[in-house]
Amino acid sequence: MPRTALFVEIPGVLIAAWAPDLLLPNVGIALRRLRQRNVPVIAVTDHPPVEADEFPDFTERLQRAILEVGGELAGVYAALPDKPASWRKPRPGMLLAAARELEIDLPTSWLVGTDNADAHAAAQAGLAGVVLVEGVDPPTEELGIVVATARDLCDAPRVMIPRQGGCWHDHPQR
Template sequence: MAKSAIFLDRDGVINEDTGYVSQVDDFHFLPGAIEALQLLKKKGYLLVVVTNQSGIARGYFSEDDFMNLTEWMDWSLADRDVDLDGIYFCPHHPDHGPTCDCRKPEPGMLLSAAKELKIDLASSWMVGDKTADIRAGINAGVKNTVLVRTGKALSDEGMKLASAVYDDLLAFAKAVPAA
């Protein structure tokens, strides 16, 4: 049976977006983010991180740097009773490498997760802080798309495309119905 998921952008949704976050010392969970993830798990959702990481293609940090930080983040959340069901990333940038179907707004990461984790996209949610996140959700067939105000400045286009806008991930987690 297919399950409902919350697809989450990382930088600006889960952690502060300080620009090309690649080291543990630069990673800071946003206020309320861990509580929000705990609540979303209690409500029965799979939690899937989908994150563009163009800093890899640009040479700002290595894929190993990203993987080390991701492992630290995953364990930090697990220590707080939040088990992520999947973490997907796109290491590409159109000006620094191959064209791909995984870089948001393309739907590749979400579609891969849906196939691998048996996710029902129509009953799932995409939560991001920019238009590309919302477009990725729409392009994948995710019915519900949400912007949060904790990352990039929201664009008019993004706000028109999104199903809803919340101040932060915790406000969304409190409002979303159980899966």
């Protein structure tokens, strides 16, 4: 049965873009809370912080660091050179592939990202909404989804309010 998930951009949401082995402040708190609520977290990026040949090792280190703080990743997806062009945001290919493989219900899921390409990819994938962090201004055009801003991943749930109201992760699974 498909389930609600949270997609998160790797650089700028999970890790510092300039230090690929450094989780950002409060990431552990947020991921621990999501794990306690059985919300799958899927890490995504079309700007990997390391070269393609180093990505498998990076993924292992990222998974280990997140487990050490009490979180868990259901999957890690990156638009590496061997992936189709549709995986590069603002296209939704990476999100769609993850949803297929992990049985994710896109209309109830959200993305926490760092730029307007994330917002456009979330809209094209049919997500419920997107939260932009790091002081990014949201797109000016209507995307048909909820677009909100937050300080960081830990602050994101505060603004993740579906159009129909209520809490984003409490909607019945389809």
